[in-house]
Amino acid sequence: MCGIAGIMTIDGTSPESGDLERLSDALAHRGPDGRGQHVSGSVGLVQTRLAIIDLENGDQPLYATGADDQPLAALVANGEIYNYIELKQKMASTTFATGSDCEPPLHLYLQHGPDFANHLRGMYAIAIHDIDSNRLVLVRDPFGIKPLYYTETTKGFVFASEPQAILKARMVEPLVNEIRRDELLELQFTTGKETAFQDISRMLPGETLIVEGGRIVSRSRREALPVGERRKIVEEKALSVLDAALKDSVEMHQRSDVPYGMFFSGGIDSSVLLAMMSRLNERPVRALTAGFSGTAVHDERDHARAVANALGADHTEVEFSENDFFSLLPGVVAAIDDPTADYAILPTYKLATRAREEGLKVVLSGEGGDELFGGYARYRHAARPWPLTKPMRRKGILQGLGVLRQESQHWRDGIARSEQNASKAERSALQVAQGVDCADWLPADLLTKLDRCLMANGVEGRVPFLDPIVADAAYLLPDRLKIKKGMGKWLLRRWLDADLPVARPFDGKRGFSVPVGEWIASRARALGPMVAIQPGIVEICKPDTVEALFSTTGKRQGKAQWTLLFYSLWHRIHILKRPSAGNLLDVLADH
Numbered sequence: 001m002c003g004i005a006g007i008m009t010i011d012g013t014s015p016e017s018g019d020l021e022r023l024s025d026a027l028a029h030r031g032p033d034g035r036g037q038h039v040s041g042s043v044g045l046v047q048t049r050l051a052i053i054d055l056e057n058g059d060q061p062l063y064a065t066g067a068d069d070q071p072l073a074a075l076v077a078n079g080e081i082y083n084y085i086e087l088k089q090k091m092a093s094t095t096f097a098t099g100s101d102c103e104p105p106l107h108l109y110l111q112h113g114p115d116f117a118n119h120l121r122g123m124y125a126i127a128i129h130d131i132d133s134n135r136l137v138l139v140r141d142p143f144g145i146k147p148l149y150y151t152e153t154t155k156g157f158v159f160a161s162e163p164q165a166i167l168k169a170r171m172v173e174p175l176v177n178e179i180r181r182d183e184l185l186e187l188q189f190t191t192g193k194e195t196a197f198q199d200i201s202r203m204l205p206g207e208t209l210i211v212e213g214g215r216i217v218s219r220s221r222r223e224a225l226p227v228g229e230r231r232k233i234v235e236e237k238a239l240s241v242l243d244a245a246l247k248d249s250v251e252m253h254q255r256s257d258v259p260y261g262m263f264f265s266g267g268i269d270s271s272v273l274l275a276m277m278s279r280l281n282e283r284p285v286r287a288l289t290a291g292f293s294g295t296a297v298h299d300e301r302d303h304a305r306a307v308a309n310a311l312g313a314d315h316t317e318v319e320f321s322e323n324d325f326f327s328l329l330p331g332v333v334a335a336i337d338d339p340t341a342d343y344a345i346l347p348t349y350k351l352a353t354r355a356r357e358e359g360l361k362v363v364l365s366g367e368g369g370d371e372l373f374g375g376y377a378r379y380r381h382a383a384r385p386w387p388l389t390k391p392m393r394r395k396g397i398l399q400g401l402g403v404l405r406q407e408s409q410h411w412r413d414g415i416a417r418s419e420q421n422a423s424k425a426e427r428s429a430l431q432v433a434q435g436v437d438c439a440d441w442l443p444a445d446l447l448t449k450l451d452r453c454l455m456a457n458g459v460e461g462r463v464p465f466l467d468p469i470v471a472d473a474a475y476l477l478p479d480r481l482k483i484k485k486g487m488g489k490w491l492l493r494r495w496l497d498a499d500l501p502v503a504r505p506f507d508g509k510r511g512f513s514v515p516v517g518e519w520i521a522s523r524a525r526a527l528g529p530m531v532a533i534q535p536g537i538v539e540i541c542k543p544d545t546v547e548a549l550f551s552t553t554g555k556r557q558g559k560a561q562w563t564l565l566f567y568s569l570w571h572r573i574h575i576l577k578r579p580s581a582g583n584l585l586d587v588l589a590d591h
Contacts, residue, residue, distance in 0.1 A: 002060065003027025003455075004076040004148075005160035005169075006045040006127055008136050010214035015044035015156075019169050023158075024048060026165035030078070030455045036060045038074040042156070042214065043129045043136060047076040050458060052361060053084075053257050054099035062098065064106045071131055073109060077102040078161050079124030079146040080462070082252040087119065101255075102126075109137065114208050117141075118222065121252070121468060125161065125203070136211040142224035143368070143466040144205030144443030147338070147451055151200050156214035162452075163200045164337040164574065172199040174575045176536075182408035185540075185563060186396025188341040189445035191414030196339050197574075205443050225438060226472045229426050230479070235494065238481055242495055245473035246464075250276040253364055253464040260362035261286030263351055264315070266304030268375070268489055269366030271503040272496055273464060274311060277364070284314040288354055288363075290347035292320055295515035303504075310502040318354050320347045325519045330587045333569040334580035335456035340445045341566040343514040345453055352457040361460060367446045368465035371437045372474040373489040374430060374482030382433035383483060392419075392433060397563050401556075403545045414440065430479050442466075517558025520565065523585070524550045530588040531564055536571025 005023035007015035017039075024035055024046040031048025038045040038061040047060040061074045081087070084101035087108070088094075094107050101122075108116035109128050114137050117126070123145035128137045138159060140148050150159040151172050158171045167174050175198035180190045193201045203209060206222040233241070250273065254260060262277060264270045264287035277285045287308050291301035301317050308315035325346065332349045355363050370376050381390040396411055398404055415436065422435030447463070454461040464470065477491060484490040493505040520527060528550025532543035541564070550561055569587070572578045580587065 002050055002076070002078045003030030003048040003161045003165070004046070004078045004125065004127055005158075005165055006043065006076070006129075006136070007156055007158050008211050008214045009042045009156040010154075012042045014039055014042065019171070020044045020046050022169040023160055023165050026168040027161055029458065030161060032458045034059055036076070038076070038129065040071075040074070040129065040131055041134055043134070045074060045076045045127060045129060050361065050455075050460060051258070052080065052460060053101045053255070055257055057098040058100035058102070060100075060102065062100065062103050062106050064110055073106060073131055074129045075102065075106040075109075075126065077105065077124055077126040078148075079122055079126070079141065080255075080460070081105060081120055081122040081124060082255060082467075083121040085255075114139075114210060114218075114220070117208065123462070123466075127159065134212070138203060138209040138211070140203045140205060140207050142206035142222050142468075143438070143447070143463075144224075145447050145451075145463060145466060147448065148203040149195065149200055149338070150203065150209070152215060153199075157211050157216070162337055163195060163197055166200055167197070167574070172197070174577065175199065176571070176575055179408075179410065181540075181567075183411045183414060184339055184341065185398050185404075185567060186408070186411040187393060187415070188397065188563065189441065189448075190339070191418065191440040191444060196570075202338065205439075224466075224471065225435060225475050226468075227424075227426070228476060230428065230431075231476050233478065233481075235481060235491070238477060238491055239495055239498070241473050242491060245469045246272065246276050246495075247280070249464040249467040249470050250364070251280055252467070253462045254280065256362050258361040259286075259359055260364065261288060261355060261358075261360045262364040263287075263348075263366070264289050264304055264308065264313070265366070266300045266307055266503075267366070268492055268496060268503070268505050269369030269465065271307055271500060271505070272369070272492060273364055273366055274307065274313060275496065275500040275503075278311040278313065284312050286316070286358070286360060287313045288316045288318055288351050290318050290320050290351050292515055295518050297513045297515045297518075307500065307503050310500070316354065316358065318347075318351055320350050320514075322519045322522065324350060325516065326523070326584045329584050330569060330573070330580040330582060332453070333566065334573050335452045336449070336570070337452070337574055338444075338448050339567070339570045339574075340448050341563045342445050342449050343516045343562060345449050346514055346516070348449055348453040349456070352454045352459045355454075355459050356457045361458070362462060363454065363459055364462045364464060365450060366465060367450060367463045368442065369489065369492065371434055371442050372465055372471055373492045374434065374479075375488040376437075377488070379430055379433050379488060380483055380486070383428070383430040383479060389429065392436060398560055401549065401560055403541050403549055403560065403564070405540055405542060428479050430482060431475065434475065516562045517555070520550070520558065520561050521553060524561070526585060527561075527565065527588075530585070531568050534568035534572060534588065535576060537564060537568050
């Protein structure tokens with residue numbers, strides 16, 4: 001797990017060393033264990049390393065050489081290739097210089113060209129410089145677990161693991177993309193390849209880019225979800241297939257030369273992971289749970305403790321308090337450069353901090369379980385027969401509240417495109433809804449949250465549900481094995497009920513919530529006027545309407561308050577480049 005970045009100039013000159021150093025410095029938090037650099041012709045690559053596999057010899061860049069020992073290609077990568085052992089076995093005639101999981105992709109490229117990623121099982125963003133042809137090849141994993149961003153300037157092509165690195169290297173100015181901003185304010189995340197920064201794009205999940213002469217000359221894409229008709233399979237057989245897939249994936253995701261643990265909420269997805277990890281590990285699994293005392297939201301720690309104790313896990317409980325909200329929020333928003341106004345960034349960040357303090361470099365997490373197995377209530381609405389069906393995300397967070405100077409008429413265009421792309425003849429309405437979430441919500445919200453919060457703390461996050469073996473077992477299930485008796489994730493619940501009944505999988509789904517509304521309400525009188533005068537808010541809202549919003553209560557109003565608070569901080573930190581150190585009220589008061 002690492003941070004990667006690079007430059008290919010248009011005029012053929014070598015990238016400036018200062019630019020490469022600034023890119024590397026900006027990604028230092030992603031790789032505190034070392035740095036590497038490759039410069040050849042018009043291409044420069046940098047990597048900051050978080051050592052997970054082959055701690056001694058896995059430094060990057062990695063090189064493939066010819067018969068004359070001259071380098072043919074150089075690679076930098078961010079991620080983990082879980083099937084690297086199996087790939088090496090298949091490539092028995094190839095001499096490997098390291099034990100790194102990222103070396104097989106380099107040799108696969110020499111054999112298969114840009115299609116090399118079709119052989120990979122893992123999470124990755126990879127850059128390969130083909131030295132002979134002076135071609136740059138970038139690939140991103142099909143689910144978009146690992147990020148990669150780029151910009152095309154008058155000087156050339158620049159890419160990095162995080163947008164803030166491109167900005168700190170002074171490759172582009174920090175300007176707001178107003179269309180994506182409007183989408184963020186209504187959805188809490190942004191869709192497609194455009195980001196909230198005007199001149200920075202994200203590579204799409206599963207995308208391959210080929211860059212020559214400092215410009216993108218080709219792009220292709222590999223889908224994450226399997227294609228084909230829904231399987232005709234009975235429930236007991238499906239349970240057997242699911243068990244094998246979970247075992248295979250979790251076993252692969254535990255490959256590591258450093259200590260690992262998991263984030264454990266006590267919900268269905270994390271309980272499934274803990275149950276399987278406990279089956280596969282001789283030692284107690286290290287599990288971390290966040291909780292909120294003294295609030296109206298459900299505190300999951302009692303249930304999580306009971307489940308963890310039943311499996312003999314080494315369980316750590318992490319309190320996230322109102323004081324944490326005010327002291328940590330600016331720093332957390334500083335880490336979320338590609339903005340997602342998901343309040344789960346708060347406990348995720350603190351859990352990552354605790355994981356690092358306890359010596360864990362790798363954490364498994366349950367993202368993807370809802371999307372693949374049909375867990376959300378919106379899926380049940382989408383699966384109803386017309387006219388009972390409801391479109392997903394049909395109303396925006398700020399829509400109709402009278403806060404915005406001008407409400408966007410196009411904030412849902414990105415979701416509409418995803419709905420159109422996901423609507424294939426062989427798919428049910430439920431599968432279309434799952435496909436929409438896997439295209440945008442999952443990579444642009446949940447996985448961005450996990451990546452930034454963990455990597456800001458030098459911790460790697462792994463997501464065993466987002467694996468091709470699990471996706472194949474889950475997505476093509478008949479709808480009746482996903483939603484049954486008014487419950488989503490039916491088959492996953494059945495598996496958990498048989499393997500770990502103490503988890504009570506058929507209890508009603510409470511969902512994970514963070515009491516940000518309560519915490520904002522406790523200081524609303526101070527926060528309202530402060531948020532209202534922030535430059536990013538003044539551009540889009542009338543200050544008096546913002547103050548009025550913060551004086552009201554209600555679930556929808558609370559989410560709107562949180563969204564405006566988040567955006568005001570994001571704009572201050574990432575657009576205006578104001579400091580993020582300090583308490584929330586102090587940061588907002590600093591003009």
